[in-house]
Amino acid sequence: MTDPYKVLGVSEYDSDEDIKKAYRELAKKYHPDAYLNNPLKDLAQEKMKQINEAYDEIRRIRQSGAARTSNSSTGTSGSGYSYTVKTDFERVRLLINSGRRTEAGIVLDNVPEDKRNAEWYFLKGCVYYQGGWMMEARKYFEKAVELEPQNLEFRQALDNLAARGNYTSATADFNCSLCRICTSIICCQCVMECCDGCK
Amino acid sequence: MFGYIRPVPSELKVKEHSLYKAIYCGLCKTGGKRVSHFTRFLLNYDFVLFCALRSLILGEELKVENSRCPYSPLTKKPMVAENESLTYTAAVFAVFTYYKCIDDKTDKRGISRFPYVLLTPVARRMLKKAEKRYSGLSEKLEKPFQRLAVLEKQGETRIDAVADCFGEMLGLSASFGLDGADERIAYNCAYHIGRYIYIADAIDDLQNDDKNKNYNPILREHGDVENAKINIEKYIETLRDSMEAFLCGLNLIETRTEDSKMLCSILYNCATLGAESVCVRLNEKHSDERKEKKND
Numbered sequence: 001m002t003d004p005y006k007v008l009g010v011s012e013y014d015s016d017e018d019i020k021k022a023y024r025e026l027a028k029k030y031h032p033d034a035y036l037n038n039p040l041k042d043l044a045q046e047k048m049k050q051i052n053e054a055y056d057e058i059r060r061i062r063q064s065g066a067a068r069t070s071n072s073s074t075g076t077s078g079s080g081y082s083y084t085v086k087t088d089f090e091r092v093r094l095l096i097n098s099g100r101r102t103e104a105g106i107v108l109d110n111v112p113e114d115k116r117n118a119e120w121y122f123l124k125g126c127v128y129y130q131g132g133w134m135m136e137a138r139k140y141f142e143k144a145v146e147l148e149p150q151n152l153e154f155r156q157a158l159d160n161l162a163a164r165g166n167y168t169s170a171t172a173d174f175n176c177s178l179c180r181i182c183t184s185i186i187c188c189q190c191v192m193e194c195c196d197g198c199k
Numbered sequence: 200m201f202g203y204i205r206p207v208p209s210e211l212k213v214k215e216h217s218l219y220k221a222i223y224c225g226l227c228k229t230g231g232k233r234v235s236h237f238t239r240f241l242l243n244y245d246f247v248l249f250c251a252l253r254s255l256i257l258g259e260e261l262k263v264e265n266s267r268c269p270y271s272p273l274t275k276k277p278m279v280a281e282n283e284s285l286t287y288t289a290a291v292f293a294v295f296t297y298y299k300c301i302d303d304k305t306d307k308r309g310i311s312r313f314p315y316v317l318l319t320p321v322a323r324r325m326l327k328k329a330e331k332r333y334s335g336l337s338e339k340l341e342k343p344f345q346r347l348a349v350l351e352k353q354g355e356t357r358i359d360a361v362a363d364c365f366g367e368m369l370g371l372s373a374s375f376g377l378d379g380a381d382e383r384i385a386y387n388c389a390y391h392i393g394r395y396i397y398i399a400d401a402i403d404d405l406q407n408d409d410k411n412k413n414y415n416p417i418l419r420e421h422g423d424v425e426n427a428k429i430n431i432e433k434y435i436e437t438l439r440d441s442m443e444a445f446l447c448g449l450n451l452i453e454t455r456t457e458d459s460k461m462l463c464s465i466l467y468n469c470a471t472l473g474a475e476s477v478c479v480r481l482n483e484k485h486s487d488e489r490k491e492k493k494n495d
Contacts, residue, residue: 029407040451
C-alpha cells in the first residue's frame with residue numbers, strides 16, 4: 001500500500017490541522033462536481049477514493065478516536081445521477097456514465113421530436129460536453145434550464161460550465177440562490193406588513 | 200496558425216521561466232537536428248506547451264545543459280538536452296507543418312500562395328523524416344485532417360464541428376504510443392489545447408478572412424464581420440470552457456518529481472493566466488473596433 005502521507009502531499013510531522021487543510025484542498029480539486037460530465041470523471045473518482053482512503057488511514061494511525069467527521073464521505077456521495085426517469089433516458093445516462101457518448105447520441109437522436117423535453121436537452125448537452133463541443137453543450141444546457149428552471153441538476157451542469165478556476169462555485173451559486181429566496185421572502189413580508197399597517 | 204497559449208512570465212517562479220525557455224531552445228535545436236533546419240524559422244510557442252505536456256505525462260527527468268545556439272554562437276544558452284518528448288514534438292511539428300502547407304496551398308490564391316508552394320517540398324521531406332522515427336503518426340492524423348478539409352469546403356457553420364477535427368489531431372498526437380489512463384488524459388488535455396487554438400485563431404482572423412474571402416466558421420455563422428463582432432463574447436466564453444476542461448485533465452496527472460511539479464506549474468500558468476490574457480486581448484481587439492464604429 002502507498003504511503004497515505006504521500007498521497008495527501010503532507011509529512012508525518014504536520015499537525016492535524018495542516019493535514020485536514022491539505023485533504024480539503026485535494027477533495028475540492030477532485031470533487032465529482034468539478035468533473036461533472038467530464039470524460040475523465042472515473043479517473044477523478046479513483047483519485048478521490050485514494051485521497052479519502054489516505055485521509056482515513058492517517059486518522060486511524062493518529063488514533064484521534066473520535067468518530068469520522070462527515071468530511072470523509074464527500075467523495076463517494078454526490079457522484080452518479082438519480083435514476084427516476086423513463087427507460088430511454090435511463091439508458092442514455094448509463095451510456096454517458098460509461099463514456100459511450102456516440103451511442104448515447106444515437107439513442108437521443110432517435111427520440112421523436114415531440115418527446116424532447118428539458119431532460120433531453122440536458123442529456124444531449126452532456127453528450128456534446130463529453131466530446132469537447134463546449135459551445136453546443138452550453139446551448140443545450142441553457143435550453144434545458146430555460147425549460148425547467150427549478151431543476152438543480154440542469155442548473156448545476158450549466159453553472160459548472162461557467163465556473164472558471166473556482167471549482168466550488170457550483171455549490172456557492174446554489175447557496176446564493178437560496179439566500180436570494182430568503183431575502184425576497186423577508187422583503188415580501190415587510191411590504192405586506194406595511195400594507196397591513198396602512199389599513 | 201499557432202502561437203497562442205504562452206505563460207505569463209511575471210507569475211512564474213524564476214526557475215520555471217528558465218525551464219520554459221530551455222524547453223523552447225531545446226526543441227528548436229532538436230528540431231533542427233532531427234527534422235529540418237527550417238524548424239528554427241517556423242517553431243512557435245504552442246509546441247513548447249505541447250512538449251511540456253508530453254514530458255509531464257511521460258514523467259521525464261529533464262536535463263538542462265549549456266550549449267551553443269546557431270543564432271547567437273558566441274554565448275552558450277541553457278537548453279533541455281535531447282530527450283524522448285523533444286524528438287517526438289519535433290516530429291509532430293513536422294507533420295503539422297506539412298498539413299498546414301497542404302491546407303494553405305489549396306486555400307490561398309494569388310501571390311500569398313507562393314511561399315507555401317515553395318515550402319511544400321521542404322515540408323514533405325520533414326514529414327518523411329518524422330515518419331521514419333514514428334511510423335503511423337501521420338496516418339493517424341490523416342483522418343481528422345481530411346474531415347477538417349471537407350468541412351471547410353462545405354462551409355460548416357458550427358465552430359464546434361471544425362474545432363473538433365483540429366482538437367482531435369492534437370489529441371491523437373499527444374496520446375500516440377500511450378495507453379490506459381495516460382492516453383485518455385493526454386488526449387483530453389491536448390484536444391482542448393487544439394480546440395482553443397483553432398477557435399482563437401478564427402476569432403483573431405475575422406477581418407483578414409473577410410477581406411481575403413477565406414473560410415472562417417464564425418463568419419459563416421453570422422454572415423458578416425459586424426454581426427460576428429457583436430456575438431464575439433460567446434466564442435470567448437467557449438475558449439474559457441476549453442481551458443477549464445484542460446485543467447481538469449491536468450489535475451489528474453501525477454507530479455512526483457521536482458521536474459514534473461515545475462512543468463505542471465508552467466502548464467497551469469499557461470492555461471489560466473496565459474489563456475485568459477489571450478481572451479482579454481481578443482475581446483478588446485473587437486470591442487475597440489466596435490466603439491470606433493459607433494464614434495464615427
